[in-house]
Amino acid sequence: MSEQVRVYVGADRSQLLAVKVLEHSIKRCTKLNVEVYPMLDLPVKKPQDPRNWQRTGFSFSRFCIPELAGYTGKALYLDADMLVFQDIASLWNIPFDEAKVVIQEDIPIEFQKTNQKVGAPTKRIKQCSVMLLDCDRLDWKIENIIDELDQEKYDYEQLMYELCILNENSDIKYGIPFKWNSLEHYEQQTCLIHYTDMATQPWVSCQNQYGYLWFNELKLMLQNGSITWQEIIQEIDLGHFRPSLIRELKYKKLIPKFLQSYFQESNELLDKKSGFKPHQEVYKIKKIREKAVKEYEALNKVN
Secondary structure (H helix, E strand, O other): OOOEEEEEEEOOHHHHHHHHHHHHHHHHOOOOEEEEEEEOOOOOOOOOOHHHOOOOOOOOHHHHHHHHOOOOOEEEEEEOOEEEOOOOHHHHOOOOOOOOEEEEOOOOHHHHHHHOOOOOOOOOOOOOOEEEEEHHHOOOOHHHHHHHHHOOOOOHHHHHHHOOOOOOOOOEEEEEOHHHOEEOOOOOOOOEEEOOOHHHOOOOOOOOOOHHHHHHHHHHHHHHOOOOHHHHHHHHHOOOOOOOHHHHHHHHHHOOHHHHHHHHHHHHHHHHHOOOOOOHHHHHHHHHHHHHHHHHHHHHHHO
């Protein structure tokens, strides 16, 4: 029996259907025995300092993987907002070379613009949204990691962007090619596209230039029964997906090229009139965190 490829996906409830699309794309492109584990609502305690709270509902979930995997074998971590086009075997079989995790190589200069946004950190951020983990050699316990945040051994940025709980020289290998975490970019050799801009992810926006790739996968799933119209409608009713999704799935192919821009505008108008607001829960949590940070800093300034 072939080795099982364990893929742990960081997601919140609003992305559960997106996880299904990602899973379909992975399994469609490989003959490997793949099992996908969505990580939702893990019992992760909240750090005392609100500045160290998770930025999403699943920011800390990757650190739970070794324990979830029973500290055995290896595992792959992915974010939910991804789509795969090539056999995942070439990613899964990247050697660790004595390291404990394998993360992405330096982003090529021509693609660094995708990371150069207002407010982005000036120093290099380790790209850990695609990560291979040697669970045999990672003794992570999320409770201990949060405790060390509370003890101020490091802060959120050092944990998430520098992987400070690992030894830079011996524990981390920069071995995952950019084509396996292509940030808002697609070309013929792309293996995995990552829809990193939350505001333009295809299921919440009509404006992603590579949204058609995600739609092609979703249409294929509807054709082969991997997903139903009822499931999509349910996500729309819950406010997780944009209402114009149904129109786009049913009619876009029938619209002449010269009317495509008008069709997109009418879809955007439909979403606006319906009151659709993407990622409401994430932004709600962000406001709560920002308010808590202000109160925390004001209190500590007084003291």
